[in-house]
Amino acid sequence: MRHTAYVFDAYGTLFDVHAAVRRQAERIGPDAQRLSELWRAKQLEYSWIRTMMGAYQDFWSLTEQALDFALASLKIGDASLRADLLSAYWTLDCYPEVPHVLKGLKASGARLAILSNGSPAMLAAAVKSAALDGVIDEVFSVDPVRRFKTDPAVYDLVTMGWRLYPNAVSFQSSNRWDVAGATKFGFRTVWINRSGQPDEYRDFEPALILPSLEGLLTA
Template sequence: MAGNDACSIYVFDAYGTLFDVHAAVRQHADALGPNSALLSEIWRSKQLEYSWVRALMGRYVDFWTLTEEALDFAFSKVPDANKSTRQDLLAAYHKLAAYGEVRMVLDSLKARGAQLAILSNGSPAMLEAAVAGNGLEDLFDHVLSVDATRTFKTKSETYDLVTTAFRCFPDAVSFQSSNRWDIAGATAYGFNTVWINRTGQPDEYRDLAPLAQFKDLNGLLNL
């Protein structure tokens, strides 16, 4: 990553990369019932689908609204799930737990002199709550929400937020995401990309390959 060596900018997707998108459901799994994991998977997949469709239509609503709508859809698809947990789930999602290695890896990168940022579909209030709830607010030079562009990743204007904030070219950036579609978009944009493949998913978008793939963020420390 020659460009990244020169600029030392590391940008992270938030949900699924830094913050565990299934933590909210696990927290309330007993109250939800035996199909809590299924509900969590549907919730996440619909949340993403809604962002892609909204971006294609040019009909933006913020990510928190999509999160609420996706949860309501998940409840409709899993009728035996306890709907009285809805507000508890949303409150937990607002302050999702970070993955176990996140703080150590970010501290290590910062100690090397790296500049750090988040680029996320999440709304500003969601990101503020998640970052503060995990005590990470001292680590990031920028927390960037696509809300400023009124669309969602993988639209190129969302990645423009990074190069504008840091006043750099795309190849000066190392971009990390657990979402393969996000890695494809960021690669097409010109970032150096690292796929954090936490769940061992098969590769896709092979014409837009990441420079590296790791099971968690610890791999960044060996690049």
């Protein structure tokens, strides 16, 4: 069933979070993949811990802290590499199908939004770099509520901002934990399982599982 409101997670769903490290892979050497995975894992861990503690810092601060931990763990002390990796995070590559799918949904009359942990400045830069500013109607950052996903207040940004009931929203994320949180909130959810991960959170199942966003045009 086509929806009139499609909301997308940003990092990992629209934008490839591993693109920054991939651009510097030759400089990093054999630890490149491990660095990227650890950077991402700590970035998310810090968001969950700070939400539980009620000690909010914006996502850019957590991104910097997570990279510092990853570099220290792998004993990489190149300051210029750190600067280049952080710079690249502002212009992450979007996945190949993203522009085509979003334009197709937009042409069908749907409203499109991003709902992300990212700070407003991070998201504005990523959207502009990927040339998606012409198709995205609104970008919702967690900054106003000072909490991160999966806090219900984050998902409520969409329903309050667009004055919609949760079940009127189709929410897409590549993060299974994000899908679980959005499902519990009441969104119709689609898990974009790009890497073929096993399912979890089976008590909060998505309405649909797809290997990429492409399937949204026929679902």
